[in-house]
Amino acid sequence: MLTPFLIAALLAGLYMAWNIGANDVANAMGTSVGSRAITLRQAVIIAAVFEFGGAVIFGKQVTETIRKGIVDPGEIASPEVLAYGALAALLAAGMWLTIATWAKLPVSTTHSIVGAMAGFGIAAYGTGVVNWDKMGKIVASWVVSPIAGALVAFLLFTAMRHLLLKKVEDRQRVERIFGKFQIATACFVAFAHGSNDVANAVGPLAAALTFSQGESVEVASRLPVPKWLLAFGGFGIVIGLATWGYRVMGTIGERVTQITPTRGFTAEFSAASIVLANSQIGMPISTTHTLVGSVIGVGLARGIKALDLKIIRDIILSWLATVPSAALVAAIIFKLLMYLR
């Protein structure tokens, strides 16, 4: 039954998924395009297939975390309020992303949605309703995941250097072979990204839909996330990639020639492994930040001629700015929705 509320929720979820596809995916696949391992067109096709696959197959855990891990209302809450809250969070995260992109601020879709969910929870029921234990773990994972990415990439590149690169005579040939491997890592990274980041759109959407079905909170929060919703999110990501991410990646492909296939492979493989592991335990992390960590790891192993570490400042700024801002916007939209209802 399509009520105006459901239509609004689906549109907001689609908008959020579009945002993820437009910005995040370009980052995730950028190193493969940058090293010329795959063409732009191939990147879009790979991303479409594997983002969708990752979202549907492994997207459930993180979606569950965002749906009900951050705001833990208990028995007192009304399902209707929770449904409006999830819609407010979705709208707030999408709006914040648009504002931040316009203002050229570094933002993460993951941080936006986590902040927005917490923001509505606080606005609705006060700080006690936020699952601070879980929030703490999520925020800690934002620090740990780039560091883990750096460590894994550093070790992987160092091992490759000693076991492989130092032994072979024909460097060009090795790079060509790794160019082929990078097609596989591009698939892997798209899959991992789909598994973790589809939740940023689908998590609140699932909450909005299940809580709006008129069941009690206890029943509604036990309803599983429907597969079609994950597929819907995956679809939104693909649309975002095809319409806007295409342009983002195009500029990347032209600008970067520095990253060679051996380096690109190492960074992507390390980042994708960590993202997928986090998806399995239901941790919403930033794919982009993990990849940044991995690239720095390759740089620390002296694999890249020049890296601009200003990006670390951007990441910290993203934590400091995005979470409170998205929370505030969500609180305002939530109050507005409750007033208009």
Add this chain to the structure above:
Amino acid sequence: MRSVLGMFAPSPFEPLEEHVKLVRQCSDLFREMVVAYLNKDFETSDRLALRISELEHEADKIKNHIREHLPRSIFMPVDRGDFLNYLREQDQVADRLEEVALTMSLRRTEIPEELRDDFLDLAKKVCDVVDLVPLAVRSMIELLESTFRKKDSKVNLYINLLNEKEQLTDDLDLKIRKHIFDIEDRLTHGELFHLMRVVKLLARVADHAENCGDRMRVMVARL
């Protein structure tokens, strides 16, 4: 989030190689200039001195470009400070070549017959030292790209050669200056001053080329 690929800064090693190519061109022109000067074809030597000066100016522009694009946030396989110290030394080679070329063209001194061979020899040997620098730079860049098979790299070979060949110019420099004093009675004050000055500056070019090798040794030591 700003693009991940925004973190890939432009490599400073390519412009460094552009810079050293200009240094190499300066030394090529300087060889020609010395031959013209010794043949008393002063118009040609003046023209070549000006051309060297232009190339040095171009090299300066590249040097400034590299410095401008290497803020503290840039992380490289070599230490940023070591890299910038090396760059300064490489730029000094061009600066000193320009200085000796312009100093020569200040005065049309006829080089005494008995000094000619040694003078030409010194100029050639100094240029030979300078010409080792681009070879060392190329092998260093290859070392970075080939994931550091340092043992097989030619970097250390060129650095050692720079030390050895510079030593030869030192010996010759001393010999010529002593020779100039031996014949001081036959020289005017102007000639004496000009010759001493030119020989001194010429030897200094090789010193800076050698310093390049030493700075490079420090730079690649961590690899």
